[in-house]
Amino acid sequence: MAKELKELTGRSENYSQWYNDLVVKAGLAESSAVRGCMVIKPYGYAIWEKMQRALDDMFKETGHVNAYFPLFIPKSFFSREADHVEGFAKECAVVTHYRLMNNPDGEGVVVDPDARLEEELIVRPTSETIIWNTYKNWIQSYRDLPILINQWANVVRWEMRTRLFLRTAEFLWQEGHTAHETREQALEEADKMINVYARFAQNWMALPVIMGRKTANERFAGAEETYTIEALMQDGKALQSGTSHFLGQNFARAFDVQFAGRDGKLDYVWATSWGVSTRLMGALIMAHSDDNGLVLPPRLAPTQVVMIPIYKGEEELKKVVAEMEKIAAGLRAKGITVKIDDRDNVRSGFKFAEYELKGFPVRIVIGPRDLAAHSAEIMRRDTLEKETVPIENIDEYVTRLLAEIQDNIYQKAVKFRDSMITKVDTFEEFQKVLDEKGGFILAHWDGTTETEIAIKEKTKATIRCIPFDSQEEEGVDMLTGKPSHRRVLFARSY
């Protein structure tokens, strides 16, 4: 972790360790018995469910419907699209047999050698092939288009090194797969969906992102164009948080999906695919958390308000909780999710720490003093500021506060992100910023894959994207000195 950053965030040297501990301690997820796989615990899954619901609503608003395609893909499907197989071949789980038997030579069970599949099945790493093989049967004419389908599913990519949420062997995601009549319509769709992702990140996750195009080298296997949203984590590394691909006619050709056009001529269908995964959970954690634990944006927090009673003896507890129930009813009537923690086997200080660790946005504490004064102590998780407010109209106060927290978390992330974008003109400067500051770097690039790879090998930094909003600007490549017409966005990334 870069020096300057340590001062900025106060975060310890080993950010990876810190991240991993936080995920486990906050009860979001843990590694499982299966190598590289993850158990998402109820609290983590509750956040994912809120993300799912919000995204799904956005997909519906843009005219998409959900469907489900098989987990297994015949091996031969993969070889249809050359780049696609190249991109995924190295990380596939392959099913070769369909039966076990008792071990004839001893204990346990073994794979029945007689149960070998004629054609191996691949556990989907992504579903383009199986879906386009299906679309072939659904599309005859331009009247069958567009097809705008999304699927919520799990996929498997046999990664060598895994990290909770950021890279696991199996992960949950959604993948949209659309089919269009014209190139323009497909391009428009790909553009529309990366914008949906950006809006989701900003409005729900309070996560500012930079939208742009991937370079040829970083493109999705089989795509003509890949759009991405790139977010910045607190350790100065970038995280690709969502992608939307314009697939051209590649998959239509590979799976022979032609349609009769308005002019009566046959043409191949134009395609897009787009997806976000449980990796967004990682983004959420790494973008907002502080040394006390998670900081969840109120719109994604499974429970927005926790109420903790202070009391001596059962009598007092009853009184306080009764008051809390009244307040909770008022909050719930406004659509706010509330939990009253009346456990008597842990002390209030323990509860305070626990809910901070879990990132509950608002905490309300009521004790005998407050009861007498008809007030409550309210703490906001993002700033840890406490305030004592009258119980009267507390629902309005909390409603306002939740909105303010959501906004504040976002503004804070924007401020941090903006402070971590550095313009650089020489390679020396580039290396220096990477090592000492991190973050995004805007620099000139000559547009060749060779230079891009050379920079990656020297610095581990990659071109995250060519931002949509980048201005034309004459310059020279910082490594080769060749002419460049715009700056691109570099960073070290997850």
Added chain:
RNA sequence: CGGGAUGUAGCGCAGCCCGGUUAGCGCGCCACGUUCGGGACGUGGAGGUCGAAGGUUCGAAUCCUUUCAUCCCGACCA
């Protein structure tokens, strides 16, 4: 698949170099009591084939061999 490390109670570890009672400690767990406005304390209790197999020895968590697993650093990647 290269380089490094680690496997001892649910979790985190000590003990191993230099073999020797009944294998310890912290957290957590259970019971009771005192506590309760920022991670409580006391007393009692439960919980272990020391990763596995083999060997050396009167005796192995400790030494030797083999093996399995996990983690970290590379190559790969949303």
